[in-house]
Amino acid sequence: MYASGKCPLCGRELPEKPSKHHLIPRSLKGREIVLLHRVCHRQIHATFTERELFNYYNTIERILENDNIRKFVKWIKNKPPGFHVRTKNTLRKRPKG
Ligand SMILES: [Zn+2]
Numbered sequence: 001m002y003a004s005g006k007c008p009l010c011g012r013e014l015p016e017k018p019s020k021h022h023l024i025p026r027s028l029k030g031r032e033i034v035l036l037h038r039v040c041h042r043q044i045h046a047t048f049t050e051r052e053l054f055n056y057y058n059t060i061e062r063i064l065e066n067d068n069i070r071k072f073v074k075w076i077k078n079k080p081p082g083f084h085v086r087t088k089n090t091l092r093k094r095p096k097g
């Protein structure tokens with residue numbers, strides 16, 4: 001899949017194969033998708049549970065209100081686009097979409 005555009009989370013250019021995030025979890029019948037870096041996507045799921053995503057963090061604007069996310073964005077913003085990290089927070093379940 002080709003995407004031209006920027007990651008709504010960190011504002012950097014998207015890679016050729018961005019990650020898809022359902023603003024409302026797929027398991028809860030969400031349809032709206034945003035394209036993100038894999039690291040950005042992982043950060044969202046490391047920070048919020050599906051229930052939290054569904055109840056409140058179902059827009060990028062709201063996701064960006066979160067301190068954890070803001071710190072992450074500040075940090076990742078200056079990394080090169082191909083930069084990969086392993087998300088440290090493993091308390092949450094693996095991303096499902
Ligand atoms: Zn990003």
Ligand SMILES: [Zn+2]
Nearest residue numbers: 020021022097
């Ligand atoms: Zn997702």
